Amino acid sequence: MNWLDRFLAGLLFGLAFLFITAAVHIISVLAMRDIIDKDVFDRLSSVAHPVHLTLLPPPQPGHEFIPFEDPALVQGVCLYDLSHGPLRLHADVEAGQLLTLSFRPRSAQVFYAITDSAAQHGKIDAVILTPTQLEDVEADDDDDDETPQDLRVVAPESKGFVLISALAGFPSERPEAEARIKSVTCDIAQQ
Amino acid sequence: MPTFVKTLLLLLAGTAVGLCVTLVTLERGVDFNAIKAGPWVAFPKNGTADSDPYSRAILMRSGEIPLATSEGLSFIARRDSAGAPFTPGCDYNLQGQIPQARYWTLTLLSPKGFLIDTGTGNGADYGIESGEERHGFTSTEILRNNNGDFVITLSRHARPGNWLPLGQSSFVLLLRLYDTELGAMTSALNDRNMPKVVKGGCT
Numbered sequence: 001m002n003w004l005d006r007f008l009a010g011l012l013f014g015l016a017f018l019f020i021t022a023a024v025h026i027i028s029v030l031a032m033r034d035i036i037d038k039d040v041f042d043r044l045s046s047v048a049h050p051v052h053l054t055l056l057p058p059p060q061p062g063h064e065f066i067p068f069e070d071p072a073l074v075q076g077v078c079l080y081d082l083s084h085g086p087l088r089l090h091a092d093v094e095a096g097q098l099l100t101l102s103f104r105p106r107s108a109q110v111f112y113a114i115t116d117s118a119a120q121h122g123k124i125d126a127v128i129l130t131p132t133q134l135e136d137v138e139a140d141d142d143d144d145d146e147t148p149q150d151l152r153v154v155a156p157e158s159k160g161f162v163l164i165s166a167l168a169g170f171p172s173e174r175p176e177a178e179a180r181i182k183s184v185t186c187d188i189a190q191q
Numbered sequence: 192m193p194t195f196v197k198t199l200l201l202l203l204a205g206t207a208v209g210l211c212v213t214l215v216t217l218e219r220g221v222d223f224n225a226i227k228a229g230p231w232v233a234f235p236k237n238g239t240a241d242s243d244p245y246s247r248a249i250l251m252r253s254g255e256i257p258l259a260t261s262e263g264l265s266f267i268a269r270r271d272s273a274g275a276p277f278t279p280g281c282d283y284n285l286q287g288q289i290p291q292a293r294y295w296t297l298t299l300l301s302p303k304g305f306l307i308d309t310g311t312g313n314g315a316d317y318g319i320e321s322g323e324e325r326h327g328f329t330s331t332e333i334l335r336n337n338n339g340d341f342v343i344t345l346s347r348h349a350r351p352g353n354w355l356p357l358g359q360s361s362f363v364l365l366l367r368l369y370d371t372e373l374g375a376m377t378s379a380l381n382d383r384n385m386p387k388v389v390k391g392g393c394t
Contacts, residue, residue: 016201016205017205020202020205021212022209023205024205024208024209025212025216029216029244029245032247032252036252039254040256043254059306060306061308064303064305066255066256067253067254067255067303068253068255068256068300069256069304070296070298070365071298071326072296072327072329073296098293098369100259100261100262104238104256107250108238108250108254109240109247110260113260113262114261115261115262117370167329167369169294169330169331169332
């Protein structure tokens with residue numbers, strides 16, 4: 001039965017090969033985060049200083065920064081590192097003018113977003129915290145007996161960024177859109 | 192061949208092929224959770240917790256920042272309505288319906304997602320401030336005719352009306368709908384309620 005032995009051995013190797021291929025493929029897809037050397041947060045860190053709002057440069061031909069940007073948008077970022085404390089954000093919202101805030105970890109996936117349509121009384125106040133920081137704040141609330149006035153957003157990781165976008169319908173509206181973005185303030189909440 | 196060598200070769204071959212499969216799938220892109228309407232494709236789950244591992248890996252490699260669901264929805268067209276890949280030497284007319292959104296923008300980009308230098312920056316052509324190239328249109332600035340319809344002409348040569356200059360290199364079109372209620376109704380999208388991109392004459 002020599003041919004049967006060889007056939008079975010060949011089959012075994014074939015299956016082992018497929019198994020290894022599949023395993024390497026699946027692991028490399030799931031571990032992409034660890035394989036790439038620069039994620040979105042790193043790219044943004046090269047142009048933005050930590051915590052406070054930085055206006056992002058508009059996309060230009062020949063200057064490849066972040067792909068698939070919309071040149072009609074004016075955007076700013078607040079980079080945060082919650083190991084230094086929660087990030088507090090305040091935005092004044094002009095009625096009828098599109099302003100969006102999206103909260104993201106390092107990899108730019110969205111964990112929370114809010115637009116001007118949801119603003120209360122023409123402003124948005126938010127705090128980004130770790131789960132532990134949220135517990136501390138809620139404990140303080142119980143002590144103070146006050147109702148919280150701001151949106152509390154729990155971040156999945158300690159580092160990330162808030163992306164703030166405004167639309168300039170005409171190129172001439174860019175300076176106004178920039179002013180709207182620059183009116184957003186981010187700082188570290190004092191604990 | 193001793194078994195040890197065979198096993199080692201097996202491991203190396205498996206690893207090499209596995210990595211190749213990863214590279215090819217990520218380069219080609221995947222269709223999971225894609226919404227297609229005519230030549231337009233959207234990935235509404237990109238950037239959300241519901242996205243599949245392939246889409247996440249693709250986004251991490253490209254480094255792009257996907258729109259949040261409440262920010263809007265982004266559609267990409269890499270081919271015209273007849274299914275032919277875009278050629279920069281040809282004219283294209285974009286017209287038709289655009290789904291309801293607070294604002295929309297249409298942007299011309301390279302296939303990798305960057306702005307193209309079309310060499311029109313020094314023109315005093317209609318709609319372009321001198322020194323500024325046009326890379327797209329917004330719903331606010333688009334010129335419409337009496338019943339609210341519009342046509343956007345993509346061409347290397349200056350055209351009257353809404354002219355979007357093409358360069359020498361291949362391109363893709365991004366249609367972004369901002370602050371749209373569309374999220375729940377994306378299954379209703381088809382080529383009739385999205386704009387058509389029709390090829391015109393070629394040089």
